[in-house]
Amino acid sequence: MELVTIDDIRAAADRIRGAIVRTPLLASPWADEDRPLWLKPESLQPIGAFKLRGAQNALARLDEASRRRGVVAYSSGNHAQAVAYAARSFGVPAHIVMPDVTPQIKIDNTRAYGAEVVLVPIAEREAAAYELVEKLGAVLVPPFDHPDVIAGQGTIGLEIAEDLPDVELVLVPVSGGGLSSGVASAVKALCPSAAVVGVEPELAGDARESLRAGELVDWPIELRARTIADGLRSQLSELTFAHLRTRLDGIVTVSEDEIRSAMGVLATRSRLVTEPSGAVGLAAYLHRAGDLPRGRTVIVVSGGNVDRALLADVLGA
Amino acid sequence: MELVTIDDIRAAADRIRGAIVRTPLLASPWADEDRPLWLKPESLQPIGAFKLRGAQNALARLDEASRRRGVVAYSSGNHAQAVAYAARSFGVPAHIVMPDVTPQIKIDNTRAYGAEVVLVPIAEREAAAYELVEKLGAVLVPPFDHPDVIAGQGTIGLEIAEDLPDVELVLVPVSGGGLSSGVASAVKALCPSAAVVGVEPELAGDARESLRAGELVDWPIELRARTIADGLRSQLSELTFAHLRTRLDGIVTVSEDEIRSAMGVLATRSRLVTEPSGAVGLAAYLHRAGDLPRGRTVIVVSGGNVDRALLADVLGA
Numbered sequence: 001m002e003l004v005t006i007d008d009i010r011a012a013a014d015r016i017r018g019a020i021v022r023t024p025l026l027a028s029p030w031a032d033e034d035r036p037l038w039l040k041p042e043s044l045q046p047i048g049a050f051k052l053r054g055a056q057n058a059l060a061r062l063d064e065a066s067r068r069r070g071v072v073a074y075s076s077g078n079h080a081q082a083v084a085y086a087a088r089s090f091g092v093p094a095h096i097v098m099p100d101v102t103p104q105i106k107i108d109n110t111r112a113y114g115a116e117v118v119l120v121p122i123a124e125r126e127a128a129a130y131e132l133v134e135k136l137g138a139v140l141v142p143p144f145d146h147p148d149v150i151a152g153q154g155t156i157g158l159e160i161a162e163d164l165p166d167v168e169l170v171l172v173p174v175s176g177g178g179l180s181s182g183v184a185s186a187v188k189a190l191c192p193s194a195a196v197v198g199v200e201p202e203l204a205g206d207a208r209e210s211l212r213a214g215e216l217v218d219w220p221i222e223l224r225a226r227t228i229a230d231g232l233r234s235q236l237s238e239l240t241f242a243h244l245r246t247r248l249d250g251i252v253t254v255s256e257d258e259i260r261s262a263m264g265v266l267a268t269r270s271r272l273v274t275e276p277s278g279a280v281g282l283a284a285y286l287h288r289a290g291d292l293p294r295g296r297t298v299i300v301v302s303g304g305n306v307d308r309a310l311l312a313d314v315l316g317a
Numbered sequence: 318m319e320l321v322t323i324d325d326i327r328a329a330a331d332r333i334r335g336a337i338v339r340t341p342l343l344a345s346p347w348a349d350e351d352r353p354l355w356l357k358p359e360s361l362q363p364i365g366a367f368k369l370r371g372a373q374n375a376l377a378r379l380d381e382a383s384r385r386r387g388v389v390a391y392s393s394g395n396h397a398q399a400v401a402y403a404a405r406s407f408g409v410p411a412h413i414v415m416p417d418v419t420p421q422i423k424i425d426n427t428r429a430y431g432a433e434v435v436l437v438p439i440a441e442r443e444a445a446a447y448e449l450v451e452k453l454g455a456v457l458v459p460p461f462d463h464p465d466v467i468a469g470q471g472t473i474g475l476e477i478a479e480d481l482p483d484v485e486l487v488l489v490p491v492s493g494g495g496l497s498s499g500v501a502s503a504v505k506a507l508c509p510s511a512a513v514v515g516v517e518p519e520l521a522g523d524a525r526e527s528l529r530a531g532e533l534v535d536w537p538i539e540l541r542a543r544t545i546a547d548g549l550r551s552q553l554s555e556l557t558f559a560h561l562r563t564r565l566d567g568i569v570t571v572s573e574d575e576i577r578s579a580m581g582v583l584a585t586r587s588r589l590v591t592e593p594s595g596a597v598g599l600a601a602y603l604h605r606a607g608d609l610p611r612g613r614t615v616i617v618v619s620g621g622n623v624d625r626a627l628l629a630d631v632l633g634a
């Protein structure tokens with residue numbers, strides 16, 4: 001299986017420059033002395049999550065004819081908004097299939113970016129998306145299972161290597177594996193002595209189990225759906241698994257309480273609003289220190305789209 | 318009176334590069350269509366506020382002998398942490414005089430940066446600081462009333478002009494006037510057609526009154542202390558007044574409720590934790606649209622050091 005290369009990622013960076021925020025590395029003076037810490041706040045992208053990078057790269061790669069016919073995506077989360085936002089920036093029609101149980105605010109946001117939202121029962125969303133693709137001759141933009149998407153997310157790793165060439169550890173959330181595959185591909189190519197470690201919720205620890213087993217292990221969605229980290233409930237694909245088994249140095253899991261507590265630390269000490277998925281890296285830094293290499297650490301804070309009530313609850317606790 | 322020039326600000330930018338975060342402009346897709354909005358999130362500086370820029374520039378300007386003798390500052394807020402942090406980066410001893418009623422967390426943070434904290438009754442802090450200056454032969458770093466501090470804060474305006482040369486409106490909080498003087502000096506020099514408008518809490522509207530009167534008007538501290546925006550309770554000095562009367566295009570005030578509401582919007586829509594002082598610009602954008610020029614708008618989000626309980630309260634409301 002062909003893996004994404006550093007050249008693919010460099011090309012993606014050229015394509016998406018100007019359309020995404022080149023996020024700074026934020027020093028964290030409160031960190032442990034022997035583990036200086038920087039945060040890569042992808043929560044500051046205009047849609048509030050890293051997903052814009054992959055979507056923007058995928059859209060940029062389409063030819064003119066495809067752009068006219070438009071794109072389709074299915075997602076209830078950040079990918080929906082990413083594709084809608086990226087499509088608008090290219091003037092491309094976007095159809096986003098969402099489960100009819102999606103919170104109204106996410107539907108409204110996706111519509112606000114100019115996308116047509118198609119609501120269907122949750123079990124039908126994949127079929128509905130493929131139906132649209134066929135009917136419109138549109139291109140499906142998958143949330144992680146595509147080299148262009150992986151290369152787009154990899155630009156985060158490229159920027160980390162540019163800003164902190166002597167980084168020693170990168171912590172990155174793992175869900176479907178698009179973000180982690182991209183970041184690991186860039187960092188291991190440019191900073192080969194740095195470790196890249198994935199982080200998952202214990203309650204959705206399927207990637208760790210797959211990597212240990214050496215093959216994809218299936219966790220039913222009922223199990224994965226238990227975690228508060230709603231962005232980390234997907235499973236690896238063959239493509240992302242192939243990246244992670246050769247490029248990831250390890251994977252750790254964190255508990256629900258550790259995730260909530262890390263959200264509070266990010267808000268009060270780093271002034272960042274994060275969604276639970278965006279806080280797993282700091283949860284690992286704070287609670288899995290014994291399982292991690294020491295040294296200069298960068299945490300990818302993947303997103304900040306959190307319900308106001310959950311954020312208030314985490315802060316009030 | 319000699320005012321800070323764009324060359325002073327450019328020199329400051331060269332001096333502090335690498336020691337501060339070059340904050341990105343964050344696009345705000347939820348803004349009004351005819352008033353596209355970007356945020357300049359100074360809350361992401363390592364101490365959580367813009368004050369680091371001025372302190373870093375002031376420290377960088379000291380000669381070797383002065384650096385050995387050290388610096389003194391009096392502050393209970395962000396300036397204390399800024400001077401402590403900047404001094405440490407130069408290996409300079411720092412003494413920070415704080416009122417004995419300062420919240421413990423702020424004392425602890427200032428000490429964590431290696432500064433010696435001197436606690437005194439609030440009425441004695443200025444005298445105590447000058448006593449230390451005399452005793453140690455140290456240099457006092459004032460919070461705003463100094464050209465080096467103004468030039469350091471002005472680097473924010475320089476970055477705005479670099480990143481969005483066709484900006485049409487900049488909204489900036491006004492307290493002692495260091496930030497607003499610096500930002501106005503840079504923006505009016507580089508983007509002369511842009512308007513720079515200051516924002517104050519109604520309950521500490523002394524700068525607006527001074528600018529209208531054409532002379533400094535004194536508001537007793539009991540009045541200014543009423544606002545929740547604890548970073549905006551200072552008064553202009555002769556030096557900052559001289560900058561603002563020639564370089565600011567206007568000044569608007571906002572209510573306490575508007576400030577709290579803007580904090581909520583910044584947290585949920587822009588994923589930024591802000592202190593009340595950092596939210597006044599957005600409060601003006603949202604609630605004083607009729608008093609502001611339309612067009613491409615940048616808001617300086619000055620800081621994010623807020624009590625966890627207040628933030629939870631604002632979000633829960």
